[in-house]
Amino acid sequence: MHDTTARTEHRLRRFVAERLETAGYRSRTPLTVTAWEVPDEPVPFAEALSQTYTPFEIGSAWGRPWSTVWFHLRGQVPEQWTQDLFAHGAGAVRLELLVDLGFSGAGPGFQTEGAIWSPDGVLLKGLEPRNHYLPLDVAPGDWVDLYVEAAANPDVPNGQWIKPTPMGDKATAGTDPIYELRAADLALLDVDVWELTQDVEALQGLMLELPATSPRRAQILRALEDMLDAVDPEDLAGTAAIGRERLVDVLAAPANASAHRLHAVGHAHIDSAWLWPVRETVRKCARTFSNVLNLMDADPDVTFACSSAQQYAWMKEFYPELYGRIAERVREGRFIPVGGMWVESDTNMPGGEALARQFVAGTQFFIDEFGVEPKEVWLPDSFGYTAALPQIARASGKEFLLTQKISWNDTNRFPHHTFEWAGTDGTRIFTHFPPVDTYNSMINGAELAKAQRQYAEKGRANSSLLPYGYGDGGGGPTREMLAAARRTADLEGSPKVTLSTPEAFFTQARAEYADPPTWTGEMYLEYHRGTYTSQHRTKAGNRRSEHLLREAELWATAATVRTGADYPADALRRIWRLVLLQQFHDILPGSSIAWVHREAERNYALVEAELEALIGTALGHLAGSGDDRIALNAGPFPRAGVPALGGAAVGDSVGPAGATIEPDGEGWVLRDAHLRVVVDPRGLVTSLRDLTADREVVPAGMAANLLQVHRDIPNEWDAWDIDAHYRHVVRDLDTAEEIVAEPDGDGATTARLVIRRRFGSSTITQRLALIDGSLEITTEVDWHERQKLLKLAFPIDVQAERATSEIQFGHIHRPTATNTSWDAARFETVAHRWVHVGEAGYGVAVANDQTYGHDIRADLDPAGRPITVVRQSLLRAPLFPDPDADQGEHVLRSSIRPGAGIADSVREGYRMNLPVRTVTGSGALVAPLVRTDNDAVVIEAVKLAEDGSGDVIVRLYESLGGRARAAITADFAVTSVTETDLLERPRGDGSGVLTQTADGSVTVDLRPFQICTLRFAR
CATH class of the missing domain: 2.70.98.30 (Golgi alpha-mannosidase II; domain 4)
Structure with a gap:
């Protein structure tokens, strides 16, 4: 028999591109458009509603870079659509709003976006390049009255990731409009045509991934050819149902019993800043979340996993009505808080206490707001993973970890997809890398085949997670993705796709793989190595902020315990949250646009000023009044006679005494009791002699x-x-x-x-x-x-x-x-x-x-x-x-x-x-609140408890990589000492760290690099 495969596939591609994809809407009618351009930064709906709108023609340009234009859309559903809406049976045709803001070929999140609002201020749905409709529940003759908040976000990369662009800064991006409003229509969606499109997409995608000699591939191609013959390209509306009948059998063929199982979880991975500023991320979240809620209204099986407590907090502050609807879906278990971190942070550069606070702030927010405690770490896109993370995560109540970024390695392929990851102290966390190698799956044939093909644990386990939905810049899942998931739930030749949840996946994965392999130590990303250095000011601000926060908490706690001064809990919480936000994995690494980093630098300056003020206030309480000079040491080790975590009176001679500098021929010699340094005429150190x-x-x-x-x-x-x-x-x-x-x-x-x-x-x-x-x-x-x-x-x-x-x-x-x-x-x-x-x-x-x-x-x-x-x-x-x-x-x-x-x-x-x-005061010793008698056990944080009880929290760790016993002594009245997790809850795992307690002192026995959090009740 002659092989006509190539010709049939070509015929199919042309039919899809020229006929099927353009025939989804049976009829369209334009709406009347008026517009108001926001003069500067975005405004709330109520303010936009009160403005004067002027007529705006379809085809007109709008939107200078980073600006916002509000469009008011009005029109009447044509009476003549009655026949289409009601004559072909319920659901055959659906009435929708279609808006094209001038979308380019770039993906969602990297160009213009919009939000559709009702006249009474309800955010109905987002507008994205591949999701720019709104279902309407109106009848012929009814009037439609809607508002569109259109964001003129520029396509910053414009297809490249190396070419300089002025678009990352509002001051340099220009003032000419960059988009054209192409459509604002009422339209009739032909459901049969749309469903046929989804059938063809699923089968064609699967077919192209099967071997050329596969009988299943030939079977699918023949069925698609029968469909092409049955459908009249000039009357798709009238023949689409017949075409679908030709595909029933091939779609009904069940998957192989051994097929890989994919747990599909809706996802959006909205970068908290990147090629857009933080203020735009707030709106991206609102648009994406409204998309998700709209899908959930239409489909009871939709679930959506969303990390980053910061993004929920933005919704609570700026979109309270939307936040209320999100909370309802959270209660249903469909809108799922995951990760338990304030943001999806970088994990390479944040300090230990800061990384711990990511989990404290995020997890506590989810508990307080929703009564939900995520059990998984959710970091699909961070640029490598510190070996300290397993212990920090487990100490915050996490049991699982998900990422996929290590698949970007440029040299070595990571050997596992499901495994135990052991950190510096030996703590393990059950970890999964989705073998689909993306957190933005569209559930197409290529992705599903890749997930099954690459899965490293074949023969030992058979499940993986599939995060689907447009991400990075937002958008989330679409109805097309849901249609693909349903068609591949049990389809011969394809993995089995199930709409699921992270909890369901991890529960099954751990059950089916009880003894997974172990990876020990850091998970180094062989890529993006420049992120340790780019945007130095952002990194300097982070480091300075972390240490100032340590000081502010230490001295404020001491002032409260010693003098009864008010503890600035609210201010510290607010500052911590700002610092944690800026540890997001595209801010701290230095990979964002100029706008983001200039804003970060301003924020760090404000953080420094406010923390210095808090420190000054606390030290004023501790030092008292007087003219004596007092040295304060917030470090964990004594310095020049100043105790660790305390202070002492000093004389005028404090400073680096005993060092000299002398010319030596053409160079110079620096010398003190410990070192002799020779600097040559080039300014280079040619000798550094250790005199000891x-x-x-x-x-x-x-x-x-x-x-x-x-x-x-x-x-x-x-x-x-x-x-x-x-x-x-x-x-x-x-x-x-x-x-x-x-x-x-x-x-x-x-x-x-x-x-x-x-x-x-x-x-x-x-x-x-x-x-x-x-x-x-x-x-x-x-x-x-x-x-x-x-x-x-x-x-x-x-x-x-x-x-x-x-x-x-x-x-x-x-x-x-x-x-x-x-x-x-x-x-x-x-x-x-x-x-x-x-x-x-x-x-x-x-x-x-x-x-x-x-x-x-x-x-x-x-x-x-x-x-x-x-x-x-x-x-x-x-x-x-x-x-x-x-x-x-x-x-x-x-x-x-x-x-x-x-x-x-x-x-x-x-x-x-x-x-x-150095401050001035009474000259009295500022005694440390707590002491350790073993320098290997470092006190990292001293603060008051988050619950407002007044208890003192002390976090410490073993710093040298060996076993260590230390007596931790509190210099204040203590009623009890308890070991807690990072969220300051009593540990129930019987770790055995505390061996004895008496008179405010506790002895701890720590393993190498073990973190220990102690709660001293007062």
């Missing part, structure tokens, strides 16, 4: 404090990526314009050397000082480069097989060699306040106050001897999505501490980030 150990740290023939500039042009995602080829081109900044010793007020010199350099259009000033046994380097940069990467290099004369990097509540080890493809792909890594490299008996710490990106590698000195090179990534200058990223002035502090072990590294990290404060 009598050991040289800088390898012979090499230099530290070396600033290096690389060409930084990644292949794809500009702000996101650093590609390995950046190392091919480097320029050492080894010329100094000026080197001077900086005098103090008495004309003497201190151990501070000032080095000035110039590179391209940029200037760099460094200040070197010896402080507390460390060489501290302050780098001030006026940065005006493009697509350049600035690194600060420290070659260190140790043969380190591994580098130790601080992460949340501990640290991890990474190889310095590149023996495997996994090691080689990890050429840029993240660390928090410090990294450490060493060999038996000796080590060196390199610390910072606002840097996250590092590369640490084994190398050779000029004589061929093994050494280790530590480099901090200081600044980048990507062009997209913010063409002015990182331009301007920056101040970064680094330190290198010779002779350091891990404990010294931990201390150095806190020293760099929590400077001692």
Whole structure:
């Protein structure tokens, strides 16, 4: 028999494109349109309703970038539609509103969007490029009166992810309108034609994924050919039902018993900011959620999972009527809060306490608002996953974790889809990667086949989760996706798709896979490595805010307990929520438009000012009145006679005494009791001698404090990526314009050397000082480069097989060699306040106050001897999505501490980030509220309980990676001490941390990196 497969498939494609997709609506009639353009930022419906609207013609341009136009649509349903609406049986034709705001070929969420409002202020539904209808319950002769809030959001990438664009900033985006209102019609949806379209889409998608020799593929093609013959292209309305009959048998063939099972869960993954500002995210949420509620009204089986408590909070504040409807669906179990975090945050860079607070704030919000406690972590799109996350998640009551981002790896394929993930302390969490490799599935044939094909656990388990719905920029599930799910529920050749919930999936997955494999340690994303460095000001603001929050809570708690001062709970909660929002995985990583990052910088400035005020108020209560100088130390370790978490009177001599600086030939020598540092005429450190150990740290023939500039042009995602080829081109900044010793007020010199350099259009000033046994380097940069990467290099004369990097509540080890493809792909890594490299008996710490990106590698000195090179990534200058990223002035502090072990590294990290404060007062000792007698057990947070009881919450962790016993003593009256989870609830797992309690003291026994939260009842 002749093979006509190709011709039949071609015939089918043309029929679908030219006939079927354009014939869904039987009749259309335009509405009358008037418009009002909002002069500036969006306004509420009530304000828009009161404005004067002017006539607006279909086909006219509207909307300067980022503006809002309100359209008022009015018209009468034609009387002549009575026959169509009622003559063909109930449901054969449906009346709908159709609006085309000028949608482009770009997907939903990346261009114009709209919201349809009733005249009485009810948000009815969103308008998206592939979902721009509203079902209407009106009859012929009735009048339709609706409002459309149209957002002129520009297509920022415009098909590219590297080209500079002015569209990311309202000030540079232009004032010309960028859209055209193409349609505002009443229309009659032909249900038979629409259903036929869904039949064909499902079968065609499946057919194209089956092998060419598959009998099932041939069967589907023959059925589709029969349908083509039965349908009259000139009378689709009259023959669509006949065409559907030709497909009944092929659609009814049941799936194979062994077919993969997909739990389809509606989803939208709305980025809380990215290629749009936060204010637009608020509206995106409202539009998407109204879409979902509209679907739920039409279909009782629809479920929708939504994370990010922040997005619910926005609805409560700005859309209370919509929020009420959401709450009702939550009570029904159909609109499902998931994740339990305030936002879907980055997990690489937030500090330990901040990451814990993501879960505290998010989970508590869901409990308070809905009586619901999510049991899964929901982070489909974050750029890698810290090894601290399993413990933090489990300590907040989570049992499961979902992500799919690791499927983006550029080198190695992750070996599992369902597995146990073990963190730094050994805590495990049941984890799933949807094998469909997307959080925005459309439930098409290609995606379903991919999920079944890629599933790594075949033969051991057979279920995976399918998050479906338009995401990133919002939109959510559509009726077409639901139709696809129903047609593939039990279809031969396809996986079995079931409309489900996250809870149902995880319950089944864990039951069918009782002994899954284990992945231990961080889940490093082999991609988006530039996000550790891009938009430095955002990262600096985050680090500063985290430490100021620690101080504010500590001193406010002390002031309340010691003096009875009011505790600023509401202010702290509000500030925490703002900081947590800005840890969203496209804000803190530096991958958003200019608008987002300029706003983040302003927010951080406000946060700093408000926290400084709270700290000042609390310290005023603690210090009392007087003119004595008092030093306050919020760090967990004593500093220069000042107790940890407390304060002491100090004299006028407080400061880095005993350090000298002297010229030495053409260079300079800095010296104190611990270190001798030689700086050559280039401003490079050619010798760093540890006087205590009598050991040289800088390898012979090499230099530290070396600033290096690389060409930084990644292949794809500009702000996101650093590609390995950046190392091919480097320029050492080894010329100094000026080197001077900086005098103090008495004309003497201190151990501070000032080095000035110039590179391209940029200037760099460094200040070197010896402080507390460390060489501290302050780098001030006026940065005006493009697509350049600035690194600060420290070659260190140790043969380190591994580098130790601080992460949340501990640290991890990474190889310095590149023996495997996994090691080689990890050429840029993240660390928090410090990294450490060493060999038996000796080590060196390199610390910072606002840097996250590092590369640490084994190398050779000029004589061929093994050494280790530590480099901090200081600044980048990507062009997209913010063409002015990182331009301007920056101040970064680094330190290198010779002779350091891990404990010294931990201390150095806190020293760099929590400077001692000096205030005036009575001079009395400010005694710490709590103490630990073991420095390995670090007190990370001291605060009052969230429930307003006045109890003191103390969070601590084991910091060195070993077993530790510590007595935690409270310096206030205590009635009881209880171990709690992160939400400050008594732990019921019998962890055995508390071994004895007496007189306000408790002894804790901690395992390596264990987090412990104690509640001291007063």
